[in-house]
Every structure is written in C-alpha cells, then in structure tokens.
Amino acid sequence: MTPHLENKLKAEIRKLVSNAKAILTNQIGFPLGVSKMHTLIVYINQIEPITNINFSVVNEYLSKIDGCPIGSERLQWEKEALKKQDKIIDEATYYYKDRIVDTCFHIINLLNN
Numbered sequence: 001m002t003p004h005l006e007n008k009l010k011a012e013i014r015k016l017v018s019n020a021k022a023i024l025t026n027q028i029g030f031p032l033g034v035s036k037m038h039t040l041i042v043y044i045n046q047i048e049p050i051t052n053i054n055f056s057v058v059n060e061y062l063s064k065i066d067g068c069p070i071g072s073e074r075l076q077w078e079k080e081a082l083k084k085q086d087k088i089i090d091e092a093t094y095y096y097k098d099r100i101v102d103t104c105f106h107i108i109n110l111l112n113n
Helices: 003-024 030-047 056-064 072-076 079-111
Strands: none
Touching (some): 003 030, 030 079
C-alpha cells in the first residue's frame, strides 16, 4: 500500500471511529449515523477490507428504513407522512439498536489503535 493510501485509510478509519462515538453519545441521529457508517465502511473497504468486524447489521437496518427520510430531507415531508415514516424508523431502530451499539463499540475498540 502506498503511503498516500495508507494515510487516507487511517483518516477514514478515524472518521468511522468518530462516527461510532457520535452515534453512542447521541451527537448524531441514529438512522443518519448508521447511514454515514455504511458510507464510511464502503469507502474503507475499497482501500482495504475490514475483516475483524461484522457489519451485516448495518445493511440489515438500512434495508428496513430504505426510502425513509433521515436527514435534512425530513423538512420537505408533510407532517402526517413524516409521522408514518418515523414509525417505520422507530420499529427498525428498536429491533436493531442493540446490535448496532455493539458494532459501534467493536469499531471503537478494534480500530481505535
């Protein structure tokens, strides 16, 4: 791996760890934080695959909330429609939260070296 790619990998891993901490401390909304986590994982895996953490729960969760507004796009939704979408998000979050929290701790413990 070239020094440039190695530095880029380290920077992206730092972002992933920071995002995991933000999820755990509620500094970022859970659905948006998990979406950001997915984006970072995809980018990191293009440089060098992360093999010591199972990220399947991230994909499972995101597939359940696919199409639901999770960021600033929420401001463009009509109130009643947004409430219906929030029920979908809330149910998925309730079901997957423990596993995603575990994944956040794995990220912090295994990659924060």
